[in-house]
Amino acid sequence: MGRIFSGIQPTGNLHLGNYLGAIRNWVLMQKEYESFFCIVDLHALTILPEAPQLQANIRKAAATYLAAGIDPEKSYIFPQSAVAAHCELAWILSCLTPLGWLNRMIQFKEKAGKEKEKANLGLYGYPVLQAADILIYKGTHVPIGEDQKQHVELARDIAGAFNRQYKVDYFKLPEPIILKTAARVMSLRDGSSKMSKSDPSDYSRIHLSDDPDTIALKIRKAKTDPEPIAGNPKAMEKRLEALNLLGIYAALSDQSLEKVCSEFEGVNFSTFKQRLTEKLVSVFNPIRQKMICYLKDPKTIDAILEKGSDKARSLASCHLNEIKDIIGLLKT
Ligand code: TYM
Numbered sequence: 001m002g003r004i005f006s007g008i009q010p011t012g013n014l015h016l017g018n019y020l021g022a023i024r025n026w027v028l029m030q031k032e033y034e035s036f037f038c039i040v041d042l043h044a045l046t047i048l049p050e051a052p053q054l055q056a057n058i059r060k061a062a063a064t065y066l067a068a069g070i071d072p073e074k075s076y077i078f079p080q081s082a083v084a085a086h087c088e089l090a091w092i093l094s095c096l097t098p099l100g101w102l103n104r105m106i107q108f109k110e111k112a113g114k115e116k117e118k119a120n121l122g123l124y125g126y127p128v129l130q131a132a133d134i135l136i137y138k139g140t141h142v143p144i145g146e147d148q149k150q151h152v153e154l155a156r157d158i159a160g161a162f163n164r165q166y167k168v169d170y171f172k173l174p175e176p177i178i179l180k181t182a183a184r185v186m187s188l189r190d191g192s193s194k195m196s197k198s199d200p201s202d203y204s205r206i207h208l209s210d211d212p213d214t215i216a217l218k219i220r221k222a223k224t225d226p227e228p229i230a231g232n233p234k235a236m237e238k239r240l241e242a243l244n245l246l247g248i249y250a251a252l253s254d255q256s257l258e259k260v261c262s263e264f265e266g267v268n269f270s271t272f273k274q275r276l277t278e279k280l281v282s283v284f285n286p287i288r289q290k291m292i293c294y295l296k297d298p299k300t301i302d303a304i305l306e307k308g309s310d311k312a313r314s315l316a317s318c319h320l321n322e323i324k325d326i327i328g329l330l331k332t
Pocket of ligand 1: 008021182
């Protein structure tokens with residue numbers, strides 16, 4: 001049996017991109033793999049969130065995982081900061097990571113923008129901590145959206161560097177698992193940029209916590225074009241926003257984009273948007289209602305996080321001791 005590790009930053013309400021790119025896949029994969037689903041709160045520190053906000057967001061992320069179908073009897077849910085071994089391994093791995101590898105990271109370039117000199121060291125070293133997240137559990141499969149592929153590839157490179165440096169076959173190289181149908185959900189306002197928690201416009205994304213009226217409003221306001229839907233995706237290549245909405249519908253209804261285009265050929269977007277809203281509400285409303293229940297019961301959330309943390313801590317500390325032995329540190 002393989003072992004999954006994946007995580008989401010608790011930097012705001014989780015959205016449709018997080019759901020289709022990651023969580024939905026986790027729910028399916030947890031049946032076949034031992035699964036560790038982390039709330040990567042240490043990564044979230046790179047944007048210096050307010051303390052009460054961060055604490056609330058950690059519990060909200062846990063409630064979202066649970067409401068979306070992560071089963072705490074099967075899988076482990078925990079905050080990254082509960083397991084110190086992530087940071088200890090990150091230091092060890094940082095000593096094996098050439099700066100040149102980090103300089104290639106697209107996400108750092110995007111997040112640091114023109115202010116590279118002012119960006120913090122945490123943001124720069126972020127992918128090394130991400131590699132440690134996965135490798136401390138000897139994770140074999142990492143279900144993610146397309147934007148995280150480069151980071152998982154770096155984790156593979158770092159794992160290989162460790163094995164070569166210490167002449168061992170300790171780390172297996174983790175596989176990124178990316179679902180083709182929803183690898184990159186785009187903003188509802190701009191089909192060329194990714195749907196993201198950090199977009200200043202709330203209308204750019206659908207949150208898993210949005211009520212049906214809010215979903216309907218956001219979809220009504222979503223950018224499209226006046227042309228009707230074409231019978232195949234190739235004919236819509238340049239209509240980015242239109243294609244994004246069709247892709248969301250396809251992913252939510254487990255159909256190919258080709259099938260959705262042929263089903264809606266000739267239909268205009270005002271009609272299609274109503275169908276998309278119905279689909280979104282039918283998937284998200286039950287999740288939202290379960291989330292509300294969990295959030296009213298923080299003791300249950302905390303107990304689930306504690307159980308997940310205990311399991312994660314014991315596996316991570318066992319691996320950390322093996323790693324210490326390999327590299328010449330004294331075991332504890
Ligand atoms: P984060 O918090 O940005 O996103 C969490 C997950 O959601 C996916 N995702 C998307 N998928 C499709 N379309 C989108 N618009 C979209 N937006 C986000 C992401 O690909 C991701 O799978 N660095 C990671 C968190 C992390 C991690 C890890 C992930 C830390 N350590 C170890 C896997 C393994 C991040 O910032 O994800």
